Amino acid sequence: MVRQHRRRDMWSGVTVTFVVLFVIFLVYPLLGILKQSVFDREGNFTLQEFVKFFSQPYYSRTILNSFEVTIAITLCTLLIGIPLAYFYSFYQLKGAKALFVISILCCMSAPFIGAYSWILLLGRSGVITQFFKNFLGIKIGSIYGFGGILLVQSLKLFPLVFIYMNGAFKNIDSSLMEASANLGCVGIKRFYRVVLNLSMPTILAASLLVFMRAFADFGTPLLIGEGYRTFPVEIYNQYLGENGTDHNFAAAISVIAITLTALVFFVQKWATSKFKFSINAMHPIEKKKPKGLKGVLIYIYCYVLVAIAFLPQVYVVYLSFRNSDQAIFKEGYSFSNYESAMNKLLGRSISNTLVLGMGSLVIIIICSILIAYLVVRRPSVTNNAIDTMSVLPYIMPGSVIGIAMVVAFGKPPIVLTGTMAIMILSFVIRRMPYTIRSANATLMQIPMSIEEASISLGTSKIKTFAKITVPMMTNGIISGAILSWVSIVTELSSSIILYNNRTITLTMSAYVAISRGNYGLACAFSAVLTVLTSLSLLLYLFISKSEDIKL
Amino acid sequence: MKERIIITHAMKKYGDAVIIPNLSVEIKEGEFFTLLGPSGCGKTTLLRMIAGFNSIEGGDFYFNDNRINDIDPAKRNIGMVFQNYAIFPHLSVRKNVEFGLKNRKLAKDEITKRAEEYLKLMQIEELAERMPEKLSGGQQQRVALARALCIEPHVLLMDEPLSNLDAKLRVEMRTVIKNIQHSVGITTVYVTHDQEEAMAISDRIAVMKDGIIQHIGTPQNIYQRPANLFVSTFIGRSNIFDGGLVVKDGKTFLKLGEYETAIQKVQDKYRGNQKIIASIRPEELLMHREPGKGIKAIIDDCVFLGLNTHYFMHLEDGKEVESIQESTIDSIIAPGTEISLSLNVDKINLFTADGSVNILQGVRNDCATN
Ligand SMILES: Nc1ncnc2c1ncn2[C@@H]1O[C@H](COP(=O)(O)OP(=O)(O)O)[C@@H](O)[C@H]1O
Ligand SMILES: [Mg+2]
Numbered sequence: 001m002v003r004q005h006r007r008r009d010m011w012s013g014v015t016v017t018f019v020v021l022f023v024i025f026l027v028y029p030l031l032g033i034l035k036q037s038v039f040d041r042e043g044n045f046t047l048q049e050f051v052k053f054f055s056q057p058y059y060s061r062t063i064l065n066s067f068e069v070t071i072a073i074t075l076c077t078l079l080i081g082i083p084l085a086y087f088y089s090f091y092q093l094k095g096a097k098a099l100f101v102i103s104i105l106c107c108m109s110a111p112f113i114g115a116y117s118w119i120l121l122l123g124r125s126g127v128i129t130q131f132f133k134n135f136l137g138i139k140i141g142s143i144y145g146f147g148g149i150l151l152v153q154s155l156k157l158f159p160l161v162f163i164y165m166n167g168a169f170k171n172i173d174s175s176l177m178e179a180s181a182n183l184g185c186v187g188i189k190r191f192y193r194v195v196l197n198l199s200m201p202t203i204l205a206a207s208l209l210v211f212m213r214a215f216a217d218f219g220t221p222l223l224i225g226e227g228y229r230t231f232p233v234e235i236y237n238q239y240l241g242e243n244g245t246d247h248n249f250a251a252a253i254s255v256i257a258i259t260l261t262a263l264v265f266f267v268q269k270w271a272t273s274k275f276k277f278s279i280n281a282m283h284p285i286e287k288k289k290p291k292g293l294k295g296v297l298i299y300i301y302c303y304v305l306v307a308i309a310f311l312p313q314v315y316v317v318y319l320s321f322r323n324s325d326q327a328i329f330k331e332g333y334s335f336s337n338y339e340s341a342m343n344k345l346l347g348r349s350i351s352n353t354l355v356l357g358m359g360s361l362v363i364i365i366i367c368s369i370l371i372a373y374l375v376v377r378r379p380s381v382t383n384n385a386i387d388t389m390s391v392l393p394y395i396m397p398g399s400v401i402g403i404a405m406v407v408a409f410g411k412p413p414i415v416l417t418g419t420m421a422i423m424i425l426s427f428v429i430r431r432m433p434y435t436i437r438s439a440n441a442t443l444m445q446i447p448m449s450i451e452e453a454s455i456s457l458g459t460s461k462i463k464t465f466a467k468i469t470v471p472m473m474t475n476g477i478i479s480g481a482i483l484s485w486v487s488i489v490t491e492l493s494s495s496i497i498l499y500n501n502r503t504i505t506l507t508m509s510a511y512v513a514i515s516r517g518n519y520g521l522a523c524a525f526s527a528v529l530t531v532l533t534s535l536s537l538l539l540y541l542f543i544s545k546s547e548d549i550k551l
Numbered sequence: 552m553k554e555r556i557i558i559t560h561a562m563k564k565y566g567d568a569v570i571i572p573n574l575s576v577e578i579k580e581g582e583f584f585t586l587l588g589p590s591g592c593g594k595t596t597l598l599r600m601i602a603g604f605n606s607i608e609g610g611d612f613y614f615n616d617n618r619i620n621d622i623d624p625a626k627r628n629i630g631m632v633f634q635n636y637a638i639f640p641h642l643s644v645r646k647n648v649e650f651g652l653k654n655r656k657l658a659k660d661e662i663t664k665r666a667e668e669y670l671k672l673m674q675i676e677e678l679a680e681r682m683p684e685k686l687s688g689g690q691q692q693r694v695a696l697a698r699a700l701c702i703e704p705h706v707l708l709m710d711e712p713l714s715n716l717d718a719k720l721r722v723e724m725r726t727v728i729k730n731i732q733h734s735v736g737i738t739t740v741y742v743t744h745d746q747e748e749a750m751a752i753s754d755r756i757a758v759m760k761d762g763i764i765q766h767i768g769t770p771q772n773i774y775q776r777p778a779n780l781f782v783s784t785f786i787g788r789s790n791i792f793d794g795g796l797v798v799k800d801g802k803t804f805l806k807l808g809e810y811e812t813a814i815q816k817v818q819d820k821y822r823g824n825q826k827i828i829a830s831i832r833p834e835e836l837l838m839h840r841e842p843g844k845g846i847k848a849i850i851d852d853c854v855f856l857g858l859n860t861h862y863f864m865h866l867e868d869g870k871e872v873e874s875i876q877e878s879t880i881d882s883i884i885a886p887g888t889e890i891s892l893s894l895n896v897d898k899i900n901l902f903t904a905d906g907s908v909n910i911l912q913g914v915r916n917d918c919a920t921n
Contacts (some may be wrong), residue, residue, distance in 0.1 A: 100878070413810040414834065447637065448635075449633040449634070449635055450637045450639065452624075452631070452637070453631060453633060453637035453639075453695075453698075454639070454650070455604075455624050455625045456602060456624060456627075456630070456631040456699075456708075457650055457651030457652050457698070457699075457702055458624050458626070458628070458648075458654040458655065458702065459625055459651075461625070463654075468639055470641065471641045472639075472641055475641060482741055
């Protein structure tokens with residue numbers, strides 16, 4: 001629907017506004033990082049930071065570490081997620097809904113809760129470790145480092161594979177299964193040759209999603225990584241860490257990080273386009289009743305897996321009611337952790353979290369709707385450029401965005417550091433790509449003729465947009481917005497760089513308590529956070545009603 | 552209020568591609584006017600130019616004496632029904648119907664009253680509080696019509712409104728549309744590629760091809776005396792023969808191979824020896840069991856359709872033709888039987904050798920360029 005001579009109207013103004021906004025709030029900060037990475041303090045061009053990174057194994061090792069553990073996590077999630085999805089999609093399991101809901105709760109939990117809770121369970125003085133040592137005389141190996149990251153992240157991210165694979169399995173037509181049986185291919189062989197191969201595009205998509213998440217993850221390795229240093233943590237350490245800071249070096253690492261994630265992103269695009277074929281089930285597979293020993297094993301597998309994944313959150317909530325003193329939990333139960341949390345900014349953390357979350361969400365929704373309209377209904381070079389710019393942050397680790405914000409807005413002409421505005425800004429930038437994508441998809445499904453019908457009934461273009469287009473789009477993106485809300489509420493990697501005492505969020509309060517060894521307090525904050533995210537997700541599941549979840 | 556629609560020298564381009572080169576047409580007030588043509592010929596494009604959703608690269612569009620080229624689509628006072636109905640999914644049926652009324656400065660109870668009136672007219676008042684997702688295709692169609700009509704527009708535009716319905720509903724709804732149009736009396740432009748639908752519903756039809764109107768006339772005109780070969784083949788089925796005109800002793804004869812028959816109604820300027828194309832509809836081929844002086848043919852297949860029986864056969868030179876005869880009680884002619892064919896000379900149509908003009912008398916074409 002490209003018109004040749006388009007009259008100037010309100011939308012031209014919107015285009016200009018977004019170009020200006022993106023230049024100021026995205027392009028300028030990114031250029032700032034780039035500049036800081038290649039100019040030293042005196043303003044001379046130099047590549048020494050990059051040379052330093054790649055020439056010293058102490059630093060370059062972090063990339064290898066990140067790749068190593070991320071690949072291991074990805075394989076692990078596939079290994080445990082695909083069977084779960086298979087049982088879930090092909091068998092009538094009792095309590096299937098609960099399995100599904102809990103899986104989602106697991107993968108959307110705050111980034112450090114898993115690591116923290118597992119440390120309390122399996123760490124040096126964890127309950128399970130102590131139990132084994134004192135009663136059975138068995139020493140459990142250290143969970144810090146590679147193994148710990150692998151355990152925590154696999155248990156947190158396998159639900160992504162589970163959800164994606166459910167979608168794929170649901171689209172396999174039962175006639176394909178029957179045809180395969182007719183041709184003499186059944187059982188495990190059929191699972192490999194038909195079911196898995198048909199789901200290949202989804203397996204790829206899911207594993208690359210897991211890869212991106214695990215690669216950029218910050219909270220888990222920060223807590224449980226110890227000597228096993230990964231890339232995102234290194235950026236943070238160089239920027240704000242305890243061992244002295246080097247902003248230029250941090251900027252250089254950020255540039256390397258963006259390059260790497262961009263690479264992974266394009267590999268993903270290429271791979272998915274290569275494996276793309278569409279299947280659509282007219283007769284979805286009928287679920288069987290699990291029977292006999294096989295049935296029992298299926299039940300055990302599903303429930304034990306999901307229970308273990310959910311354990312950290314339950315345990316944190318449980319501990320929040322235990323008496324405690326600093327890093328020690330004592331006998332007896334009380335609200336004392338919550339009381340001390342009240343003294344430690346619990347109220348402010350909650351209200352900040354709500355204000356920041358809601359504020360960001362409103363901005364995200366408004367911008368996404370407008371941008372989607374520009375891109376879908378009025379394609380032009382400029383509007384496509386806006387689209388491209390807006391999805392750029394998708395490939396940037398949170399700490400990089402945090403640093404970019406500080407670099408750009410820590411000094412005149414625009415000073416925002418320490419304000420709520422800079423927090424909102426980074427949340428909006430980080431989460432907007434997701435909402436824009438779903439807004440685009442939603443708008444593309446709204447036929448042009450709906451808007452034309454409205455115009456032909458005498459409604460002006462602007463009124464049509466407000467009364468028809470926006471309500472119809474909102475229905476489509478509201479459920480996605482709740483997911484954005486959850487991830488904003490649990491955001492750690494950029495807020496850790498941007499927050500201060502006045503703008504502290506629940507997530508940050510919990511993190512601060514952990515890092516100060518105030519475990520009871522940390523549990524109280526984490527418990528509040530867990531309840532908040534769980535309620536939001538339940539609302540989401542209630543609204544979206546379907547199991548096709550885009551994470 | 553009834554309006555005439557007058558379009559003169561309309562031109563439409565997409566980039567450098569000219570979709571409609573030069574189109575003029577006059578649609579009478581209160582008329583049910585159909586744009587008919589194969590897919591891609593520019594029907595939707597023209598309709599959307601009238602509605603204001605497509606830019607106009609040339610020519611003038613009038614409603615009565617008002618030139619509407621530069622009027623905003625929202626101000627043209629047009630009722631429009633879309634192929635996919637374009638019902639607002641987030642509004643109830645009643646809210647959909649009231650939607651257009653709310654943009655006019657009407658009192659609240661007036662809005663309610665009018666919406667109710669048109670809900671009744673379309674027999675959907677029981678559905679008023681439902682959401683669109685709970686409606687069948689036919690019901691959505693009724694809502695779309697009620698919504699378009701209740702703003703009492705100057706003209707009603709419909710773009711293939713029945714194409715998403717199943718065959719039975721399509722026939723039912725076209726009667727509904729026709730009756731409503733007659734009772735409201737609104738000038739209507741209707742787009743379809745289905746010639747049977749066009750014949751059933753229209754006062755007049757414009758047959759289009761490649762952005763050019765070939766023939767404007769009543770369904771009867773167009774079927775019986777199509778303006779050119781394209782119209783004759785697009786409307787209904789036809790057997791096409793290459794033949795010749797021969798003038799002997801002042802009389803004109805049609806010659807198809809060996810077969811010759813006198814023909815009266817050739818326009819004077821075309822009387823003369825020349826090659827022509829004959830277009831003969833299946834019912835205009837008369838079959839005779841006893842081999843006579845007609846065109847020899849051998850039956851290949853026959854299909855009994857109740858009232859009529861449909862015969863497929865080939866001629867001596869291998870050409871395949873078809874014929875429809877009223878079914879008789881005794882027997883169907885068996886495949887393999889040799890028969891002879893004659894023509895219902897008054898009904899057949901003859902065209903110049905390039906197919907561009909019907910050379911018989913009695914062609915009625917309101918199309919300005921012809
Ligand atoms: N937006 C557009 N841009 C370019 N070409 C178009 C556009 N819309 C229609 N066309 C072209 O115009 C011609 C007529 O299209 P249309 O009016 O939709 O045909 P119809 O409705 O008769 O099937 C087609 O060749 C089509 O490809
Ligand atoms: Mg069309």
